[in-house]
Amino acid sequence: MDVAKYAALFLAESREHLSSCNQLLLEWEQDPAAADALGGLFRSIHTIKGMGATMGFTGVAELAHRMENLLDALRHGLVTVDVGTFQLLFQAVDALGRAVEDAAAGREGGSDAALTVALEAAAGGPPEGVADVATLVEGKRQHRRSTDAPRGRSVLIVIRGDAVMRGARAILAVRRAETLGVVSAVRPSLAQLEREEFDGRLAIRMESRASDEELAAIIRTAGEVEAVRFEEPSSWATAEPERHRQIRIDLDRLDRLMKQVGELIVAKNQLGVMAARSDDPPLTELSDRITRLVSGMQAEVIASRMTPVGEVFERFPRLVRDLSRDLGKRIRFDVEGEDIELDRSILDEIGDPLLHLIRNAADHGIEAPDVRQQAGKSAEGRILLAATRERNSVTLRVSDDGRGIDRAALLAKVRREGQSDATPETLSDDDVLRVIARPGFSTAATVSGVSGRGVGVDVAMTRVRALGGTLEIRSEAGRGTTFLIRVPLTLAIVRALLAEAGGERYAVPLAYVAETVEFDPRAVTALRNREALVVREQVLPTVHLRDLVNAGGRPAPARRPTVILEVGERRTALVVDALLGQQDIVVAPFDAPRGMPPYVGGATILADGAPALVLDAAALL
Amino acid sequence: MSHTVLVCDDAIFMRTMISDILAQAGFDVVGEAESGTQAVEKYRSLKPDLVTMDIVMPDMGGIEAVREICKTDPEAKILMCSAMGQQALVVEAIQAGAKDFVVKPFQPSRVLEAVQRVLG
Amino acid sequence: MREILPRLPATRIPGVVEAIEGLVNVRGTLLTVLDGHVLLSQPRRAEDEGAIVVVEVGSRRYGLGVAQVVDFLEVPEHSIAERADLPGIDARLVKAVGIRDGVHFIVLDIDALVAPIIGT
Known part of the structure; x- marks a missing residue:
């Protein structure tokens, strides 16, 4: 292609961009926290690079590329900007200007080796790909043919050696294959493909009703495909024996299955009560067997719903990067424990609260770089x-x-607002949380656009509580803030301790029961004018369930069991009239009336068919 | 009837070049956009058969534009125009719904091949 | 009105107003039952068997505990007189008053009855 006729256009547009680069650099040097300048610089240099490469001006493209690497590293907070960086960038912009003029005039000069080395060093090495592709295979599928049953097979795809971005091309091929079936495994992994750790040979394992010819044809539409070959599924199995066979199940179906198991447990519990009353050995035996079977089934269903939290975590690195750019801050974001699993339904709900807390941390927690340095921090x-x-x-x-x-x-x-007589010294973390979790609360001096007007902690708190979880805060001036969210492993079925008070039964989720002890009147003491118990040399605030629920009925028995509730490091003693054993309960929805106390976390139907209220341990602490 | 194309790039240089390549091959370039926001607006008004989309653009980037367009038209045929080293962004664009990609510097033959593939 | 159930043992909910009798198990689902006697300030009589009338308010269902269900009436519009003050009954809960076979009856305003105690 004759690109000469575009040379004038190239020169004019490059000059414009270079001039704006100088302007932006000046602005940025004035205020290193202003991130918009960096974004504008990056776009301009990127544009010059693309134009230079297309014109065949390798010197221009090379230099622009190295500048882009440095700007990208700065943008993502991988390296920090200092006086030297500005100096280097000004030099580079000047050099790029000369390269553009030379190239347009037909004099392609050599590259400035010292500048190249300086740019590379400042960028801290070549950048890495960061976006994650794990969700790629979750894409929408369509099955075009239904004549045959889906057939499993392994497909080997070879991407042409001269193709550019072969990894991305391979991912496109996987995407195409998915339009005709379900892809269950990809080698090398999608993450490896994205990093170009790929020799051009891609193997996928898939189920499809389409014929080999149809599959090959659709895969070829990804472009740059040299060959498509099919192998028997067995060869995959021998190649990678640790890989399990998988099918995809609609989440709604798993939800229905879980609900059914929940109802089965209620029925099983009722059968257990009847069998115990019947004094009929064969019936008791059968009931025991059903109990074991249902327990096994429950465990399997819960296991099938467990999903690594990494699925929710993976969207946050990008968020923090973008936030730090928008806020002109430098933030390193680390993730730990991505492999820990949670019930899918909880996982789906936990993303929002985390988002609010992370935004809060970036916006209100982390200080601007200069403020941090003044405080003696990095x-x-x-x-x-x-x-x-x-x-x-x-x-x-x-x-x-x-x-x-x-x-x-x-x-x-x-x-x-006339609401407290505390002093900064006596204001506990719990008090802090109570204040900042009030709807609409904000202490930010300037209400930034990021976390908005206070929405954050209150939203997070409401969502977490709705999941039967708890939210805690620990904050130390100058040192930082930690939010702790605790959620049960699964929502639907909870193992609970049944307690009695004044003839009424209440369920206490076992997740928050540390131990049970006998109430000892000699251990009663006082803590901030309230009753407390000394248990294992620890003074615990004490709540009597019968007083709490205002239960009438018979007088309290002399011997009373005490349930030690524990949420995080906080404990409280709950004195009850009697303990009636443990039971798997299914927390059932009901339309809560106005004025229902916060310590009622829900309700359930017990083995004998009677409704019982479920206590929310967190609200009792 | 020839296929209609919307060309999105923030550089006039790039838009001119891509438009020329496509026009010479008999395509009908019905519009150009220089930002993601414009791309989304023009896609809605022009309903082109094909979109070429730069990844890095001011105000709304190309990937965000792909997402916006695919929200209303999942079948939209969008060809990403990327630079070397933008692997991660290309993958993100594919996830967002882009149907194919070409890498700068452009070789007209590669661009046209990709366009043909996308148009099926 | 949805259905009529026999009287069921209710589990008390602590801390709520007296007009809420508690929770009952209706074929595996939980229903909050309101105490009709308290709501309408009527005395309880020992001979009443009791029943629960399931009513729907918005998307929520509540049970209304009553002394007994006497009859089902299909009330033609014209037989309903405008609401009037009745001794012992809060006029705000009365939608209309009617007469049939010489016996007076009240058409209750279920929304008004339930509104002060349902959750937000």
């Missing part, structure tokens, strides 16, 4: 998102090493 802030598995729950932690919550400012605000 210019780069850190946000950590970590999952850990506990007994029957999973803890998700969002921590930042930012400024922490300013208790004095918080109190000033609360005092103006």
Whole structure:
């Protein structure tokens, strides 16, 4: 193609971009926290690179490419900007200007080796691909033919050696294949393909009703495909014996299955009660067997719904990068425990609360780089998102090493509303949470566009509580803030302890029961003018269930069991009249009347068919 | 009747070049857009058979534009125009619904091949 | 009105107003039952068997605990007189008053009855 006629256009447009680069660099140097300048610079250099490459001006394209790498590293916070960086970028813009003029005049000069090395060093090495492709195979599928049953097979796809971006091309081929069936495995992995760790040979395992010819034809439409070959599924199995056979199941179907199991458990519980009353050995035996079978089935169904939290976590690195750019901050984002699993239905609900907390951390927690340095911290802030598995729950932690919550400012605000007589010293983390979780609360001096007007903690709190979980905060001025979300492993079926008070039965989820002890009146003491119990040398605030629920009935028995509730590191003693054993309960929805106390977390139907209320341990602490 | 094309790139240079390549091959370039927002607007008004989309553009990037367009028209035929080293962005665009991609510097034959593949 | 159930044992909900009798198990689903006697300030009589009338308010269902279900009436519009003050009954809960076979009856405004106690 004769590109000479575009040379004038190339020159004019490049000059415009170079001039705007100089302008942007100046602005940016004035205010290194202003991220818009960086974005504009990147786009201009990127445009010059594309035009130069197309014109065949390799010198221009090369230099622009190296500048782009540095700008990209700056943009993603991989390297920090300093006086030297600006100097280097000004030099590079000048050099690029000369290269553009030379090239347009037909004098392609050599590259400036010293500048090239300096740019590379400043960028800290070549950038890596970051977006994740794990969700690629989740794409929409359509089955075009229904004449035959789906047939499993392995497909070997060879991408042409001279193709550019062969990894992305391979992913396109997988996408095409998915229009005719279900792809269950890809080798090399999609992540490897994206990083170009790929020799051009791609193997996929798929189920499809289409013929080999049809599949090959559709795969070839991805372009640059040299060959498509089919292998028997067995060869895949021998090649990678650890790979399990998989099918995809609609989540709605799993939800229905879970609901059915829930109802089965209620029925099983009722059968158990009847069998126990009947004094009929064969019936008791059968009931026991059914109990075992249903328990096994429940475990399998729950296991089939468990999904690694990484699926939700993977969207956050990008979010933090974009936020740090918009806010002119430098933030390192780390993720731990991506492999920890949670019930799909909880996972689907947990993304939003996490999003609010991470935004809060980036916006209100992490300080601007210069503020951090003045405080003797590294210019780069850190946000950590970590999952850990506990007994029957999973803890998700969002921590930042930012400024922490300013208790004095918080109190000033609360005092103006005449709501507290606390001092910054006596204001506990729980008090802080109560204040900042109020709807619409905001302490941000300037309400930034990122986390908006206070929406954040209150939304997160509401969502987490709706999942039967808890939210806690730990904050230290100048050191940072940590939010802890605790959620049960699964929503639908909960193992609970049945407690009695004043002739009424209440279910206490076992996830929050640390232990049960005998109530000992000699261990009663006082904690901040309230009754407390000394249990294992620890003073625990104490709640009597019969007082709490205002139960009448018989007087309390002399010997009373006490349930020690534990949420995180906080414990409380719940004194009850009697314990009636454990039961799997299905938390059932009902239209809660107005004024229902917060410690009622839901309701369930017990083995004998009577409804019982489920206590929310977190609200009792 | 020839296929209609919408060319989206923030550089006039690139738009001119792509338009020329396509016009010479008998395509009807019905519109050009220089930002993602414009691309989405023009796609809706022009309903072209094919879109060529630059990845890096001001105000709304190409990937976001693909997402927006595919939201209303999942069958939209969008060809991404990327630079070397934008592997991750290309993959993101494919996930967003782009049907194919070409890599700068453009060879007219490669561009036309990709266009033919996308148009089926 | 949805259906009529026999009286079922209700589980008390602590902390809520007296007019809420509690939760009952209706074929595996939970229903909040309101106490008709309290709502209408009527005395309880020992001889009443009791029944639960299931009503739908918006998308929510509630049970209304009553002394007994006497009869089903299909009330023609013209037989309903405008609401009037009745001794012992809050006029706001009365939609209309009618007479049949010489016996007075009240058409209750279920929405008004339930509104103060349903959740938000």
